[in-house]
Amino acid sequence: MGRLAMQRTLARRAAVLVVITALGLPACGSESSNQQTGSGKVAITVTGQPPSSQAVERRIFDADVAEFEKLNPDIDIVPHEGFMDPKTFSAKLAGGQLEDVYYVYFTDPASIIARRQAADITDHVKDMAVIKQLQPALLDIFKDRNGKVYGLPTANYSMGLLYNRALFTKAGLDPDKPPATWDEVRTAAQKIAALGNGTVGFADLSKNNQGGWHLVTWAYAMGSQIARQEGGKWTADFNNAKVKEALRLLKEMRWTDNAMGDKQLLEATDVQRLMGAGQLGMYLGAPDNVPVLVKEFKGKYDDYGVAAMPGGQGTLLGGEGYMINPKASPDKIKAGLKWIDWKYLAPDRIEPRIKQYLDEKQPIGLPATPTPDIYTGDTRAKQSELKTKYANVPEKNFASYLDGNTKLKGNLEPPNAQQIYAALDNVMQGVLTNKDATVDHLLSEAEAKVNSALAQVK
Amino acid sequence: MPSLKSSEAPASTGSPQWPVEAPPAVRTTTRLRRKINDNLTAYGLLAAALVVFALFSWYPIVRGVLLSFQEVNFVDPPKWVGFDNFARLFADPLFATAWLNTLQFTAIALLLGFAVPFVTAVLLNELRHAKAFFRVAVYLPVMLPPVVVAMLWKWIYNPGPGLANAALGAVGLPDSAWLDSSSTAMVSLVIVSTWANMGSTTLIYLAALQTIPGELYESAELDGAGLFQRLWHVTIPQTRFVLMVLLLLQVVATMQVFTEPYVMTGGGPEDSTVTVLLLLYRYAFTYNDFGSASAMSLLLLVALGIFAGVYLRLTRTRSED
Incomplete structure (x- = not known):
């Protein structure tokens, strides 16, 4: 073969290879979600594996996977690192990459169910013993209007007032008597801010939908609602005196008392950083923030406390759970539910779970993992007893939260939550960044936007 | 009927048997x-x-x-919904705000981002010493990842101990709220965007300036032209083509501003920095409504396409004149 002919042949082959490779690329991204392993095992992909930077949590998770596979030789768990990322959720689903068992926040199930992006597991869960021991209100989050079930709750929280006990002491406040009314919150914020050196008395979020999420919390705390349903139609229900009172208070703390710092447009990580650095007295949050403050900012459990939402009216309930890929086969759904039940729910594993965390020197005594407040009846009582028995963090720092929560009305997130949060972000930003902002105007504008979002609810 | 191959043309025509073409x-x-x-x-x-x-x-x-014309959930087959996605966008009160904000950003970015690099390039071109140093200094921000730039400027703009307010204070000016005020947030974002991106455009202008024959300046000087006259009568006409192309590219780029508002303000305060792309992002990745997000990107594509078409037509007509 001549040199020229050989070059041509090579070029032809290269071109064919390029075309085949390019055409093959999309196919690489569409791994079948219903493959079985060669050994006849059911292989399921699951999210919820903590990142390797969280060494202890990762070790516990991986040990659980190994133990579960030992107990269930017919199931192969393929863990994927991470939790819920709304940014990649649809892309993963479209590309066949969404895990068989995937993590969700309580914000997500309503819209996921409306978009039919989760498997109907009603028939699969009806025989699960643990179902009757879970709080019905938490199960409702994973149901559609016909009562069909699409997921299971695995942890929950209610928002409270997270406060820095060390700064309370420094400001002459009693850390064992956290504020129980909004007036007390304001007074405490003034005293803490008066410590100087950039110390912030009270901080709140106002960016990337987190401000809206917190305004919903404020509304519930004042006894208001966000939306009401009449004749199957949702309308905004927050442009009222109660929410105006909340905004007036925020405005006064920000501008009259100068107790909320100069920098606004904050997100959760910003306030955690401030709190971790000992620069912040209080913010609205849940107890699961405390381990973050201790682990990421080298804090001490003794320095933080959580009180129930002040005012005694109500609070926002939040949490997490797992749903199943709508393309998963019945075998995978069965295996996935077995995993969720064993790993997160089974009442007979409460004590082993606590011991596992104790062995790793993790906090026990908080109303958070491994003892989330998801059960009802005897199981709840049993968990509470075990939590007290094994507590290694000062439970008294959270006593006010636990006592107070029993008297508060727990409210769930509104439908089309993310769009509502985006509209309400604006209200928080107005109050916290514009001294001359008119609360009435901000609320009226937000009301129009929220009604537009609620009109999309199916 | 099978076609008759041309090589099988009948030979019995009585023609001579010499090689046939x-x-x-x-x-x-x-x-x-x-x-x-x-x-x-x-x-x-x-x-x-x-x-x-x-x-x-x-x-x-x-x-x-x-x-843009479908409702998708990536599980069931897409459903055709006509113009529903567009109707939904037009019903969103934030839709008009996003377009107005984007146009505002583009207008300020043109004032700042078009003039500043050009003036910088002219100054660099006039330098006699430390040319390399200043060129590197101007280009350096381009090498920083956009998110790093945004985080850096968030710190600079901090209304408390931020560098920007310290600089204002040093010259006796009052503090500004920068990103924390709806009246200054957009300008603050344009400053960041200009600072981060002007390196590339400055170098392009500089390259264009260096192609201008020195004789033109010499004869202008002999005719008694001052600095601004030389700039107006020699520099700008000689670099007109580059200026026109960069103006077009800059409008197309600034209309798609996203990173700065996403990282620095999240669209706030009070929606003052919600841009078209930021709203599009929210529709796609926060609300998971890919139909409306695509409809919005189609509208942006059409708007930019019309602008580019009109702009090219106008500039071509002027060039021909």
């Missing part, structure tokens, strides 16, 4: 085949580029256009 069809086919064989490597390389473009640019564009 092949008919035109045969010649064309042979020439084409030879041409293809000669250029096979080039076609192979071209095919690779075409396939990559088709898969990663054209296919997503076509898919995006289709999605």
